[in-house]
Amino acid sequence: MPFPYGVSEFTTQPWSFEEDVAGYADLGVAAIEVCEVKLDPARADEQLGRVQAAGLTVSSVQATVRTVLPSASQPKPPDRADRLAAFRASVERIAPYAPGAAFVTNTGPAPGGNMAEALDRVVADHKELAAVAADNGVRIALEPLNPVSLNQETAIWTYRQALDVVEAVGRDEVGICLDLWNLWQDPDLVNGVQAAPDRVFLLQASDWRTPRSGMDRRSVGTGEIPTGRLLHAVYDAGYRGPCVVEIFSQGVPDSLYDTDLRELVRANRAGLEQAWQQA
Known part of the structure; x- marks a missing residue:
């Protein structure tokens, strides 16, 4: 597989931040997606310093507050200014240890179903986030989510919708997080990527069965x-960044979180390599 292999800390949710860093380094993972929820605010600098010491690159960051609009999983703070301030604080905390990394954002759901108004706000807020990213040497990757998350976590569910927002923002610091689990059913995905290949800031992978939960x-x-x-x-569109495995598996009877997590990391690397070779 031509992409550096990355793993999101969501994939190894039962591990601590320290176990993630040590485990990924030991397993030959090239890039880590940092999940801020795993950081201890009292010693975040010490924890983040371990990443560089372990030889890992920070591909991307999942901030504690990453939806522009309050969502089912991130309802607080409800105030717009407070949400932007929280995201700014996350960038300023983590960016010194993650130069060039993509900070993932989601729209959140459209209040009252008013998607037009919601997207206007998403564009306006991402213009502010772009300035924060530029000041701190990182990027923003807006992630459209699968329709199963519509009206809970997102107001966009196709690559084209995300690209429309990115183009309306009009800043080099803002692009797209392409998560295959979220977008594989989008019939125009390949054409969309080919039309604006430079806007893919992050590639994520996992696999799909009809979900029993989010x-x-x-x-x-x-x-x-x-x-x-x-x-x-x-x-073929030109992306050369890492491919980051991001798995959520909780509250289901065959949760992958209950399996050998080291083997989970190995198996997904093998799965990506096999998929690449067989295509």
């Missing part, structure tokens, strides 16, 4: 996503 993803190669074909499409 926390029911599978390991690469064990579900329905045509991963190999999509990896080749993103590569």
